[in-house]
Amino acid sequence: MRETGTKAATKAPLVLVSTDLAASVEALVARYAWRWAIEVTFAEAREHLGAGQARTRTRHAVERCVPFTLYCYTITVVWYTLHGHHPHDVADRRRIAPWYTTKAEPSFTDMIVKLRRVMIAARYSPNTPARPTDQEIRAVQHAWATASINTG
Incomplete structure (x- = not known):
């Protein structure tokens, strides 16, 4: 590996190991x-x-646990793609966390945070599948912001 310039001295080399x-x-x-x-x-x-x-202790529990978690991961990404994504999500994240100057795509953390907020705002109930209103979402976000200021 050859690098030139001042960054070469500070960058660690990438080491890949293979049996092939x-x-x-x-x-x-x-x-x-x-x-x-x-x-x-x-x-x-x-x-x-x-x-x-x-x-988990039993064979079947072990065989189900990680695949179920990966299904949950997949469902979260699919939900975000179909229903949760908003064009301003990345800009909002950059405003909250200004060190993400090059952030161009939402991360899984962004997706799961939004899913949790929507679920809380919707006051999840199997009998009321209606989506939360913008006012309900803002009320929950305001409550979270107030709570973080008071505990910070």
């Missing part, structure tokens, strides 16, 4: 890049949904 001794460097990097999105999904499922944290 016949693979070219390009093939190894391509496999790494292809696998990255999958690894990010697993990490987010562990962090936000608790995948792998259940204290």
Whole structure:
């Protein structure tokens, strides 16, 4: 790996290990890049949904736990794509967290936060499937903002 300029001294090299001794460097990097999105999904499922944290003992429970968590992950992403996305979501996140200067797409964290807010605002009930109004959502957001100011 060759780098020039001042960044070369501060950047750690990317080390990839493989048992495929016949693979070219390009093939190894391509496999790494292809696998990255999958690894990010697993990490987010562990962090936000608790995948792998259940204290299961039986074989069937172990076989169901992680797939169920990944289904929940998928359902959250599909819900956000179909119903939760708003063009201003990323800009709102950048306003709240200004260090995300290059943020261009919503993260899973953004999706799950919005899903939780919509569920709370809707006062979930199996008998009332109506969507919350903008006023109800703003009232819940105001309550959260007030609570975070009082505890901060």
